[in-house]
Amino acid sequence: MVSQTEENYLKALFHLTCESEHKIEAGTNELAVYLEVKPATVNDMLKKLKEKKFVSYEKYGKITLTKKGKSIAVEIVRKHRLWETFLYETMNFTWDEVHEVAEQLEHIKSQKLVEQLEKFLGFPEIDPHGDPIPNAEGEIKKIVRKSLFEISIGAVCKLVSVKDGSVAFLQYVGKLGMGLNCKIKVISRQEFDGSMEIEVNSQRFTVSQKFANNLFVV
Amino acid sequence: MVSQTEENYLKALFHLTCESEHKIEAGTNELAVYLEVKPATVNDMLKKLKEKKFVSYEKYGKITLTKKGKSIAVEIVRKHRLWETFLYETMNFTWDEVHEVAEQLEHIKSQKLVEQLEKFLGFPEIDPHGDPIPNAEGEIKKIVRKSLFEISIGAVCKLVSVKDGSVAFLQYVGKLGMGLNCKIKVISRQEFDGSMEIEVNSQRFTVSQKFANNLFVV
DNA sequence: TTAAAAAGTTAGATAAACCTAACAAATATA
DNA sequence: TATATTTGTTAGGTTTATCTAACTTTTTAA
Known part of the structure; x- marks a missing residue:
């Protein structure tokens, strides 16, 4: 046990x-x-x-x-991300609400439940924060992603995940009208402090370098 | 806490x-x-x-x-029965599998999750064992029910719940082809030991008094 | 290269939830 | 009603996960 x-x-x-x-x-x-x-x-x-x-x-x-320890850890991560997906997709939870409850749900012990949940959700490959969901064998699909800060001026990219999933950060992202898969255009960048101007849904915002580094895009 | x-x-x-x-x-x-x-x-x-x-x-x-203690207890029972319903209806669990996992799920702390779950399930009033699900205010609908043993010979009744929900009993019930809402006709009763002959899905079985007392019908 | 800082360890304590064994009170029965 | 049985309580102990405070090892930097 x-x-x-x-x-x-x-x-x-x-x-x-x-x-x-x-x-x-x-x-x-x-x-x-x-x-x-x-x-x-x-x-x-x-x-x-x-x-x-x-x-x-x-x-x-x-x-x-160890191999044994890692396989247990991966199973927990798998459950955590499946539950996050369930909360987001089926239970109408927002981006920033899912983590806390998934922290509890990930410890529920029932093989059958995990399998059925995965099937019910249509075998999702990424969770609501864009992180990969390990499959039943513990395999994790690598996701190629850059931080928003690395994107060149004029380019348009798509938000696929966040690095730091804290509630404060996720709520901030949400307030700017941004969410998973939203399109972001890089308008300009300040040499001085690395802050960037971006366009999302035809609205322009200036965000810090720290902020941009926290967002992964493709 | x-x-x-x-x-x-x-x-x-x-x-x-x-x-x-x-x-x-x-x-x-x-x-x-x-x-x-x-x-x-x-x-x-x-x-x-x-x-x-x-x-x-x-x-x-x-x-x-106390009032306070009872209201906490009712909330747990409410969560337990909602989760049982979810496992049975949405996760393809059988009658006898739901209890054990619901024992874990009932302790998940999230008001929103319970409310959303209830909504998702269509505000069910009884769980897969036929027990009433308390509503958000802690109110419980009384269910009028008799035990199968009390039914008179020749009468047909409908299974609505079980008294003892042990896995062994539920599996036995399932093996006889019986489930919630199934129709049961009482054929005869033995004076000697109270055992009864019943007909379910055109099949006849003899069951003990103890068995009959464990089934609630209307 | 040595002293200060950071990182890691040990010993002893606490709280929660459980146990055993011995005892006390309440109830049932001869 | 007196005693035996059942029911309930107390005292003291264990395990898990945590802590503080003191100590040791490793790393960093003067």
């Missing part, structure tokens, strides 16, 4: 390592910050996860997921 | 008192048996629930739910 808490640690490790490019290991403090607990707590849990062969790590060393 | 465990105690009390006719209070042992924990554990929890004003009880006295 894998506890809900253990699942959350494995999921966090997956996001911090496997899912971020260039990184395949994490540290105790890093995990602690991510999970909003103290490093000492992470340390305790790490011992248990190591015992269960879900992570490999040595004292003062870095943490990586 | 009400913990998942607290919710389960309140729900158990609701089933044992409010929902069973002739009874409005429960004892420590009774609750312990129902929840499959030891009486000592129930005792500990009772102190906490009393502290929180969810139950009223005095040392060596009987336990009853």
Whole structure:
């Protein structure tokens, strides 16, 4: 049996390592910050996860997921994103409301439910934030995407996902009339601070570099 | 904040008192048996629930739910039955599979989700076992029903719910080709042990008194 | 290259939900 | 009514997930 808490640690490790490019290991403090607990707590849990062969790590060393640990993590991510899709598509939730509830739903234990949910949703490949949904075998389709900041002036692109899915950010994006698959035209860019002028639905906005870096487009 | 465990105690009390006719209070042992924990554990929890004003009880006295406690319990029952309906109607679960997963889903905290789920399901009034689903105000429609055992010979009735919803029983019922709303004709009854011969879908079976008492019909 | 800072670890504590074993009160019955 | 049985309580212990505070190792930078 894998506890809900253990699942959350494995999921966090997956996001911090496997899912971020260039990184395949994490540290105790890093995990602690991510999970909003103290490093000492992470340390305790790490011992248990190591015992269960879900992570490999040595004292003062870095943490990586084992095959077993990764497969559990992927299953949680799969459930999380399927539930987000369900909430968005079927339960009329908005972009920024889905995450919190999916954090609870992802821990429901029922193989059949996950399979039926996936079938009901028509085997979706991306969730409402544009992130890929792992299939039943744990395979994840790579998505080629650039940040909005990298788009050249005059080009038109389509919003496919967000990097930081915080409620504040998603609500801001929504307020500008933007959503998944919306078209964005890059009008100009300031050399000084990297801010950009963009056009969405015939309306023009100026957004910061930080904002543009948070949006992935194709 | 009400913990998942607290919710389960309140729900158990609701089933044992409010929902069973002739009874409005429960004892420590009774609750312990129902929840499959030891009486000592129930005792500990009772102190906490009393502290929180969810139950009223005095040392060596009987336990009853307060208004506050009852309204939490009803909300859990409402969620449980809505989720059961969802699993049965939308996720292709069978009669006997829904309970276990609904036990998990009933603890998901999201007002919006419950409301949307209810709307999606078309404001159902009974769950897949024929039990009434409380509405958003906590009101429960009384269902007039008799046990199959009380039906007179020659009469035809309709199965509306089951008393004991255990997997073993539900599977047995299913195997006889019976389900919610199926028609049952009473053919004969044995004086000796109360067993009855019934006809369902033109097939005849002999069932025990215990079995017949577990089925509610109209 | 060594000292300061950052990162990681250990020991001891707490709260929740459970347990066992011993005891006390209430109820049922001889 | 007295005693046996059932029911309920208390005290003390365990596990899980968390904490704080003190300590150690590693890394960084002067």
